[in-house]
Amino acid sequence: MTRLITEWIKEMDSTVALWNIEFKRITGMDLVELAAKGCGKSYQDLQRLSERLKVAVIPITSGEGIIGSFADSVAAIVAEMGFHTIVTGETDVAGLYEAEKEGADIVYFADDNRYLAMNLNQRALAENDRATATGYILALEGMLDKQQGETLRDKRVLQLGYGRVGKVMSELLVKKGAQVTVYDKHWERMEEALENNLAIIQDPLAIKNFTLITDATSEGPWLNKELLNKEALIAAPGIPYSLDEETEALYPNSSVHDNLEIGTAVMLGMALGR
Ligand code: 2YJ
Numbered sequence: 001m002t003r004l005i006t007e008w009i010k011e012m013d014s015t016v017a018l019w020n021i022e023f024k025r026i027t028g029m030d031l032v033e034l035a036a037k038g039c040g041k042s043y044q045d046l047q048r049l050s051e052r053l054k055v056a057v058i059p060i061t062s063g064e065g066i067i068g069s070f071a072d073s074v075a076a077i078v079a080e081m082g083f084h085t086i087v088t089g090e091t092d093v094a095g096l097y098e099a100e101k102e103g104a105d106i107v108y109f110a111d112d113n114r115y116l117a118m119n120l121n122q123r124a125l126a127e128n129d130r131a132t133a134t135g136y137i138l139a140l141e142g143m144l145d146k147q148q149g150e151t152l153r154d155k156r157v158l159q160l161g162y163g164r165v166g167k168v169m170s171e172l173l174v175k176k177g178a179q180v181t182v183y184d185k186h187w188e189r190m191e192e193a194l195e196n197n198l199a200i201i202q203d204p205l206a207i208k209n210f211t212l213i214t215d216a217t218s219e220g221p222w223l224n225k226e227l228l229n230k231e232a233l234i235a236a237p238g239i240p241y242s243l244d245e246e247t248e249a250l251y252p253n254s255s256v257h258d259n260l261e262i263g264t265a266v267m268l269g270m271a272l273g274r
Contacts, residue, residue, distance in 0.1 A: 001164065002218045002239045003112060004067055008259045012073035016080045019261055026253055027142030031265040032081050038134045039269030049272055050082040055106045056099035059091045063112035066091070074108050077264045106271045108264075115263070117271040124273030131270055132237050132263035133168035133216075137176065139256045140214060140235035147233070147253070153177035158201070158210035161217035162189040165237055169214045170198060183207065184217075215242050225250060237262070 024030040029037065036046050055078045057071040071087045079085045086102060088095040099107045100120060108117045115128035137152070144150050155178050159170045162184040170193070173180045182193035183201050190200045201207070207227045215223065215236035221244035228234075228247070234255040236242055241257050248255060256262075 001113070003064065004070060004239070004259065006068040006070075008239070009067075009073040010069040012069065012260065013076040016076050016261060019258065020080060023139075023256065023258075023261070026146075026256060027139045028146045029138070029142050031077070031261060034135055034138055034262065035081065035265045035269035037138050038131065038266035039272060041269065041272065046269065046272070047082065050084075053083060053105040053272075054103050055083050055085045055108065055268070056095075056102060056104035057085065057087045058095035058099055058107055058109040059087065060095075060109050060111050061091050070110070071108075073260055074264055077261050078108070078268055081265060081268060083268070106268070108267070115267075117267040119271045119273045122273045124271050126267035126270035128263045128267060129164050130168050131266035133165050133172055134270075135262035135266040136214060136235040136237045136256065137169060137172045138266075139262065140212065140233060141176070143233045143235070143254060143256070144212070151176070152212075154179065155212055156181065156210060157212040157214060158183065158207060159193075159198075160184070160207070160213060160215040160223075160242070161238055162186075162193050163216060163218075166214075166216035167192075169216060169237075170196070173214070174198075178212075181210070217242055221247070223247065 181199040223242040
């Protein structure tokens with residue numbers, strides 16, 4: 001799993017609003033609409049709740065410690081969605097105590113292994129892998145709907161990377177009625193995909209045969225124009241991004257990638273509970 005680095009997220013405060021506009025242009029949804037879809041609520045439900053609920057982000061020092069800008073970036077994304085948001089001055093357990101005393105309804109916190117949002121008023125826990133997978137499948141379907149007026153039902157989708165997020169994406173794609181094929185450079189993961197009744201490709205050159213791609217690999221730039229279909233729609237949560245700038249420029253309306261926004265937004269929806 002990729003550990004975020006400050007460099008990738010440090011400008012979030014000033015970039016998230018523009019990122020959100022761009023995301024809406026490409027997928028037809030902004031972050032609030034995405035979060036609403038991700039949790040089965042309406043846009044109006046979220047707007048109403050944003051007036052009432054307070055969110056706190058708690059920096060966590062365990063493991064490799066605090067990532068500069070992480071808590072501020074999470075807060076910037078949640079604030080962009082219209083929710084009153086603070087970052088606690090204290091860290092860890094003292095931070096949770098501070099959040100509760102400040103009247104927080106939802107708290108966000110992450111260590112090196114899990115990134116969670118928890119509702120303090122009711123039992124609702126949102127986990128970043130599932131939220132990210134959910135958000136990206138909705139983003140892929142958003143692009144498909146916008147460009148072709150289609151849903152994912154019966155469509156062939158290529159899942160690149162069958163790790164923690166890739167597996168959830170495949171599961172959600174199958175639920176949507178898509179036909180999922182997996183490519184992962186680790187053979188044991190391909191075996192897992194086969195055990196889960198998914199198709200596989202072994203030769204990366206076969207990637208070109210697919211026009212719907214979900215990419216949860218974390219290898220850095222490796223998907224280039226020789227490998228990709230010109231018509232491809234690409235939803236890519238993997239960090240660092242698999243497309244270099246030159247390749248990304250070939251898919252201005254057909255590729256979605258972020259460093260923190262989508263998972264964080266969908267987590268908020270999921271943490272709203274009932
Ligand atoms: O509070 C902090 O500043 C740090 N403890 C944040 C740690 C953030 N964690 C990660 O980047 C991990 N890779 C987990 C993210 C899960 C993404 N699916």
